[in-house]
Amino acid sequence: MRVVKISSSGERFAGKVALVTGAAGGIGFATARAFALEGAKVMLADRDTARVQAAAQSIRDEGAEAAAVTVDVADFASCQAMVAQTVASFGGLHIAFNNAGIPSGIGGAFEDFTVENWQRLINVNLSGVFYCMKAEVPAMKACGGGAIVNTGSICSLIATAGQASYITAKHGVAGLTKAAALDLVGAGIRVNAVAPGFFNTPMLAPALEIPEVRADITSKIPLGRVGNPEEVARAVLFLASDEASYMIGALVSVDGGVVIQR
Ligand code: NAI
Numbered sequence: 001m002r003v004v005k006i007s008s009s010g011e012r013f014a015g016k017v018a019l020v021t022g023a024a025g026g027i028g029f030a031t032a033r034a035f036a037l038e039g040a041k042v043m044l045a046d047r048d049t050a051r052v053q054a055a056a057q058s059i060r061d062e063g064a065e066a067a068a069v070t071v072d073v074a075d076f077a078s079c080q081a082m083v084a085q086t087v088a089s090f091g092g093l094h095i096a097f098n099n100a101g102i103p104s105g106i107g108g109a110f111e112d113f114t115v116e117n118w119q120r121l122i123n124v125n126l127s128g129v130f131y132c133m134k135a136e137v138p139a140m141k142a143c144g145g146g147a148i149v150n151t152g153s154i155c156s157l158i159a160t161a162g163q164a165s166y167i168t169a170k171h172g173v174a175g176l177t178k179a180a181a182l183d184l185v186g187a188g189i190r191v192n193a194v195a196p197g198f199f200n201t202p203m204l205a206p207a208l209e210i211p212e213v214r215a216d217i218t219s220k221i222p223l224g225r226v227g228n229p230e231e232v233a234r235a236v237l238f239l240a241s242d243e244a245s246y247m248i249g250a251l252v253s254v255d256g257g258v259v260i261q262r
Helices: 026-037 049-061 076-090 115-142 164-187 211-219 229-240
Strands: 017-021 041-046 066-070 095-098 146-151 189-196 251-254
Touching: 017 026, 017 076, 017 115, 026 041, 026 049, 026 095, 026 229, 041 049, 041 076, 049 066, 066 076, 076 115, 095 115, 095 229, 115 146, 115 164, 115 189, 146 164, 146 229, 164 189, 189 229, 229 251
Parallel strands: 017 041, 017 095, 041 066, 095 146, 146 189, 189 251
Antiparallel strands: none
16 A cells, blocks of 8 residues: 655644545545544544455554444445444544545446446445435534535536546535535534545556556646645545634535646
């Protein structure tokens, strides 16, 4: 697992419990690690049991506090069990990063989309965020409030051909983030989202290994390079922190300028 040094401000999240989904690798792992290095107790959740256990162990090996739980975010009962496990392990829940997601894997003509692809993408990438939030909110309320950050995408803001199910799910995450931000403001729970561009994670790695595809992707990024997962983590930590106390329902682009150029 590639690890980039994150400068730690010490104990920004001391006393906080953070839950991160899709934490076995990529953006989720980088963010879980960043929370832990800044003092949070972190529950890493993923459907890949072996990888998420190893990810939590690697954070403990750095001297920070972390545990792992297996979850399928497309299953509400599984999300409830994930939250129950988090509260049982660490005594509460203050921060949630709902990040688990899958790529569309299509890229062809509209007629090539199968109903199965549509349902799977919506179930994991959109309903999965709702199921997590629905499970998390009672635990956060019991702690007197908290902060939720969801993972959108540049695909929450713009469309690309051949990605209808992914684009629809990620636009839905943006809408859900805004709606929930209003619904939960009275409970002291701030809800925001990040909108990553192109990041070097297991999800994008196969595409980046093809030189022409990497060149095409890079040509779309005004900053001239693909991002590192730690660069999303910093934005997530900001949104989850008291420094973002006046932000609700925001979709924060972390994309090297992809969207503004469009
Ligand atoms: P990744 O593939 O490294 O991480 C996604 C994780 O989610 C994996 O560990 C996977 O096992 C887990 N997961 C998938 N389905 C799940 C399920 N049903 N229940 C629980 N866990 C599940 O990918 P990456 O890039 O770190 O993606 C994280 C999020 O960022 C996703 O929501 C993705 O759509 C989003 N994103 C990624 C971008 C990129 O360039 N890598 C760009 C924009 C958004």
